[in-house]
Amino acid sequence: DVKVTQSSRYLVKRTGEKVFLECVQDMDHENMFWYRQDPGLGLRLIYFSYDVKMKEKGDIPEGYSVSREKKERFSLILESASTNQTSMYLCASSPPGETEAFFGQGTRLTVV
């Protein structure tokens, strides 16, 4: 059974704080992704990575960065959190090609 685990279910941070969201997968997947989910907007891709130390911008990378030092771990970083980054963040992983992406349980981040 594939497991994608996000470090926190709920997180409250202050404006201007540096925030780290962690994601770990146990299936040796090459690809890992970070999405944010907002009502009426669906899932929007922030960043993805297809290998260790590799990263690619998604559709909405502004205000975010990522780190992938190990194959199983993909971190999303908010350099200076802002209230418009209040959202549900979903991590996913997949093998290469036309295959299923497996999602984590999500982190609901509130920036106050």
Place this chain on the structure above:
Amino acid sequence: GENVEQHPSTLSVQEGDSAVIKCTYSDSASNYFPWYKQELGKRPQLIIDIRSNVGEKKDQRIAVTLNKTAKHFSLHITETQPEDSAVYFCAEKISGGGADGLTFGKGTHLIIQP
């Protein structure tokens, strides 16, 4: 990313009736089209997918059809049951030549009326 339009945003059907959700995409290079179901408070999970060399795929009460010429694909749920109530997302992907993320539609909230 490429645009995926999904309709309707909300769909209410009587239990036992059929439900159809439609998506259109813009890039003719797209070749993988999955559908995800997200129950309240849970993570999205794949329920069915289709690749561009196939026009239709069925799994029990769920089917997906793909029209590559018109660039649209649809999810069909027959004999709907209360547990089908959820948000459904279509997605598309252009495979080959490195990784790329799935591009999702905005979702359809399916409500099954008893």
